[in-house]
Amino acid sequence: MKKYLKLYGHTFRLAIMKNMAYPQDFIVWLIVDILWSVINLVFFKIILLSVPTISGWTFERLILPLGFIQILNAFIWGLMYGNMKEIPNDVNKGNLDLYLSKPANSQFLVSTRYLGLNLISSFLIGIFLVWYGLSINNVLSIFNVTIVLVATCASVIISYSIWFMIVTTSLWFSRLKNIAEVFPHSVDIARYPVDIFNPFMRFIFTFIIPFAILGFLPADIVLNKTSPWYIFGPVFMATVLLYLSHRFWNFALRHYSSASS
């Protein structure tokens, strides 16, 4: 464990150095990221100018799940995307060998190579939205903040595990270079209450590909619409999916034949 924390620390330091080497770039991307976050909020505000609620969610209530998704997106695009999109390329070019031959867990290595620190603004805006969502709905308490923290960790792990399993299939379908795009774009589903979908899709998005529990389940719990015990659902799912992603990666590696010389 200590070895992996040290390794991640190195990656983190390198990312800071890389970002600070081009400070203007860093600042411009921070601004771009803030603008996208604003657009996201304005989008829902305009919808709610036309309709009173989205499946019972007013704008004040929506701020909370939107904050969750904002934080999740900061992890997805900042910590995961750069790594995930490189995996199919590595398989194609045979670069994966480089990671397999190192004395560390290959799943850890291929998942932690790149860090996009410019997504820090997204992360901070997400935290602000969650705090504001808790305050405006009068549910700001230590208990709810704990729920938020647990739910956020579970959502990040669930997202990582599902995405990693999808990308792992590139060991068989190496020509599908855009396979890494599937998950981050599908997370868009999590921005909406699952009740907008038909019953069949609602089932899929709750139990099969659990987008519904990434943002709206924790918000439901915190806003007292659902029992706090439901938080164990995402935690259990995160544990199982993380384990499955590890097993699936090892299984896939047995079918991997290198393309390098």
Next chain:
Amino acid sequence: MRKYFAIAKAEWLDALQTRGEIFIWLFLETLPIFIMGSLWSTNKSTIPNFSTSQLVTYYVAILITSRLTGHYFDEGMQKEIKEGTLSRFLVKPIKFPLANIPQNLGGKAFNTIFLLVPVLVIIISIFRNQLIIPSPQILFFFLLSLVPAFFIQYSISVLVSSAAFYWEQSYSMVHIKWMMESMIGGYLLPLTLYPNWARIVTDFFPFKYVFFVPAAIFAQRLNFSEIGLNILYSTLWAFVLFYIGDVVWKKGLKEYSSVGG
């Protein structure tokens, strides 16, 4: 003319080479329409100005418009300018950046047959009870509105690409373009849902002629005099932007320098 046809053919062959990726794009293209269709369908009793059918049809039209008029060369071209590899295009006996048009059409021909048509079949089967089938007359005006939209998109991409001649952080301009298209172009939401003051702001930019106007024609939200007037404005914008794009590009080329053989 033969050389431009060869460029289009090369792009078609290139798209054919990566045809496996079509399945993923198919999914990603269907997803937003599915989400927005589901969102508006759940609020069908409360939307003012727009019927649910018109809204669902609007998003289908946005998909068709985006597929048939989109230009995606700006990001790549900026990279060529920054890395100095643009020179390889400049020494060829072709007009540049005009050569992007046949290249774009070659890719579009492939994508229309293998991507757009299957996506439309899926969407129509999901929302078959809610879609408005346009009359031949409306379809004609819709397709007519796509011609200036195509050239507006092209010219904006030339302008965004040209930013790389002058500005180190020009990659962010691509995001600014996407933001403008999303919010004031009507890509995310029909502009008629916006408050009055915001709608007035959109009138000062060309983006609404790229997405909102063609989609509103398709969804039968405009009468014939409005259609005529909007197509006229759209054509004027196309001419003006084409000219500005040409001037800015030529000026930028004077700033451009590269090394290497």
